[in-house]
Amino acid sequence: MTNIHKELSLEQREQLFKTLKVRFEKNKHRHEGLEWAKVQTKIESRKEKLWSLNEMEETGGEPDVIGYDDKTDEYIFYDCSAESPKGRRSICYDREALEARKKHKPENSAIDMATAMGIELLTEEEYRELQRLEQFDLKTSSWVQTPDQIRKLGGAIFCDRRYDTVFMYHNGADSYYGARGFRGSLRV
Known part of the structure; x- marks a missing residue:
């Protein structure tokens, strides 16, 4: 994997959030009714999840939110690349x-x-x-x-x-x- 320390630099975090936000906004049909600001706040509170999202992105998965679980208060990301990553x-x-x-x-x-x-x-x-x-x-x-x-x-x-x-x-x-x-x- 790309980073054995499981921590992203500020530049990496900013770039990943930018990429995820653009994808989120372009594909609203995948997550109707969800707001990017809430998703980003949740990710920011879980740094290890940010690292995993970066790994998904780096390997070609194009992760995107596909839902929200009310019971667990979690956003659900799937790899949404057109073909297998x-x-x-x-x-x-x-x-x-x-x-x-x-x-x-x-x-x-x-x-x-x-x-x-x-x-x-x-x-x-x-x-x-x-x-x-x-x-x-x-x-x-x-x-x-x-x-x-x-x-x-x-x-x-x-x-x-x-x-x-x-x-x-x-x-x-x-x-x-x-x-x-x-x-x-x-x-x-």
Whole structure:
């Protein structure tokens, strides 16, 4: 990741807030009724979340607010890049899958990267929720959280959108492709 100290400089913070605000204002359909000033105040009170948002941005995720949870008083960010984030592709599903590969190991795994970034992989349900906002992954695919029973058998699941339909597929957890990455979520 870009900064092992998990702290951003003043310049980095200002640039990230500028980027997030512009995206927020351009995509109001993703968060109707929410106000940027309240979102920014919340982020400013949670510095570690700001670092995670920067990691999402730096790896090509284009994070944006997609909702607000009244019960937990949290804003919900998802990666909203048109395709699976470029800086998170060509990775297998998790550490176990990475270590199981004998040849041609990828550099990382989706679970390890998400953990290091302080975010969660989208669930299949969250992925489908994101797709109701607009169309994503028309040329790529994204790993999503895999149920334990599938993972125990060596598999993992991923999703994409083709033919105006969201599909969920399976693959060996140790597989990786140049067009498959993962989308994350962050609650602030």
